[in-house]
Amino acid sequence: MAEIQLRNVNKRWGSFVGVDNFNLTIADKEFLVLLGPSGCGKTTTMRMIAGLEDITEGEIAIDGKVINNLDPKDRDVAMVFQSYALYPNMNVYENIRFPLRVRGVDASTHDERVRRASRMVELDDFLHRKPAELSGGQRQRVALARAIVREPNVFLMDEPLSNLDAKLRVSTRAQIKNLSHELAVTTIYVTHDQIEAMTLADRVVVMQKGIVQQVGSPTEIYDKPANAFVASFIGNPAMNLIDGEMRGGVFETQRTRVEGLRAPDGKVTLGFRAEDASIAEDGNGQITAPIYTLELLGDATMVSVRIGQALVAVKADKSFRAEIDDTVSISVPADICHVFDTDTGKRLSA
Structure with missing residues (x-):
């Protein structure tokens, strides 16, 4: 022993x-x-x-x-x-x-x-x-x-x-x-x-x-x-982290609006993993932005957009076709999201 x-x-x-x-x-x-x-x-x-x-x-x-x-x-x-x-x-x-x-x-x-x-x-x-x-x-x-x-x-x-x-x-x-x-x-x-x-x-x-x-x-x-910190260190790719404001259960920052979150009002950091989000074919996603880069991984295509200082990645199907600078809509449901205090980094969501 x-x-x-x-x-x-x-x-x-x-x-x-x-x-x-x-x-x-x-x-x-x-x-x-x-x-x-x-x-x-x-x-x-x-x-x-x-x-x-x-x-x-x-x-x-x-x-x-x-x-x-x-x-x-x-x-x-x-x-x-x-x-x-x-x-x-x-x-x-x-x-x-x-x-x-x-x-x-x-x-x-x-x-x-x-x-x-x-x-x-x-x-x-x-x-x-x-x-x-x-x-x-x-x-x-x-x-x-x-x-x-x-x-x-x-x-x-x-x-x-x-x-x-x-x-x-x-x-x-x-x-x-x-x-x-x-x-x-x-x-x-x-x-x-x-x-x-x-x-x-x-x-x-x-x-x-x-x-x-x-x-x-x-x-x-x-x-x-x-x-x-743990969110950003674990995962490949690391968890997407976007700084913004929470008001009445709604997270907002440029090109991004996610409703139905449980977190106090104020400055927060929204987190979600690339494999949990998806491309919104109907164009009604929570993030709408031009494509920054595309990476074919074999079993999937990694699509990245830039939101403020953050590079945000989402895994799309390997058959997904688009060009850099094309506008893409990304579905980020509230139930896949994590919310952190921007100042302390501490987890706020359940």
């Missing part, structure tokens, strides 16, 4: 706050993703759990035991870094085996454990090769196997896919998802890629400027973002 508790955890360097009052319980065998832009504090949080960064204030406990003062080697965690950190003079077999040698594990068990880890990440045909003879995806799998072979209480993964090309990221992501199911070990995964977060996580922690913005399942965060 490996339940992890972070209690009022803070990290400061002088006056700079890297992580601000982080509180969370990570369940045994949970796959938790820390998500946010560069500099949001997600890697710092992971490094404090690993013991690679000192905690300024607060406590971290694993299975009820406070680990603040334990050395990294005594925390029973295995970390996979963005850089593969492989030993170039060792072949794949010896790279995977290395943690067992360092920790003084009974040598008679090494071969079985190395080959089990190798088999899990499909490296059996590469055990004799040196890292220089491997592709980026294969090197990352060696790094994963080296973490697996330790059989730790906790896996920590710091952007392990960011150095891979798009196709390899998809296949390696699937492998990590399958591994997490097979190994059933508490895993904390850091990424700035919201697709990785949505596909891998049991729960997602969205961070910005060292502060937790929202914690929830991928579905909860996608369907009901707590604030405009």
Whole structure:
């Protein structure tokens, strides 16, 4: 069992706050993703759990035991870094085996454990090769196997896919998802890629400027973002956000009028997702504007218009035909909309 508790955890360097009052319980065998832009504090949080960064204030406990003062080697965690950190003079077999040698594990068990880890990440045909003879995806799998072979209480993964090309990221992501199911070990995964977060996580922690913005399942965060930042960070494309005025349940700004909303009067930001809106064939949509750009995605056509400073996207059928600067009408029913306070970003709609 490996339940992890972070209690009022803070990290400061002088006056700079890297992580601000982080509180969370990570369940045994949970796959938790820390998500946010560069500099949001997600890697710092992971490094404090690993013991690679000192905690300024607060406590971290694993299975009820406070680990603040334990050395990294005594925390029973295995970390996979963005850089593969492989030993170039060792072949794949010896790279995977290395943690067992360092920790003084009974040598008679090494071969079985190395080959089990190798088999899990499909490296059996590469055990004799040196890292220089491997592709980026294969090197990352060696790094994963080296973490697996330790059989730790906790896996920590710091952007392990960011150095891979798009196709390899998809296949390696699937492998990590399958591994997490097979190994059933508490895993904390850091990424700035919201697709990785949505596909891998049991729960997602969205961070910005060292502060937790929202914690929830991928579905909860996608369907009901707590604030405009989370709304803008989750989704591909991100949620459309349009600044305007709310009066008596009606949102208005240039080229846009949406009726039937539940939100207080005043300055608000209207949000909706591209896949929830549609092209109004009858011309009676809530937004009417000239087309700014068209993108054929294969299964759909992304149509974008400009409303003030905002670029607003809607997914149309792949057969949709139009030209840039043609006027288009977009249907945005009230029941697909989210409303946020323009000043604080806080969610206002139910």
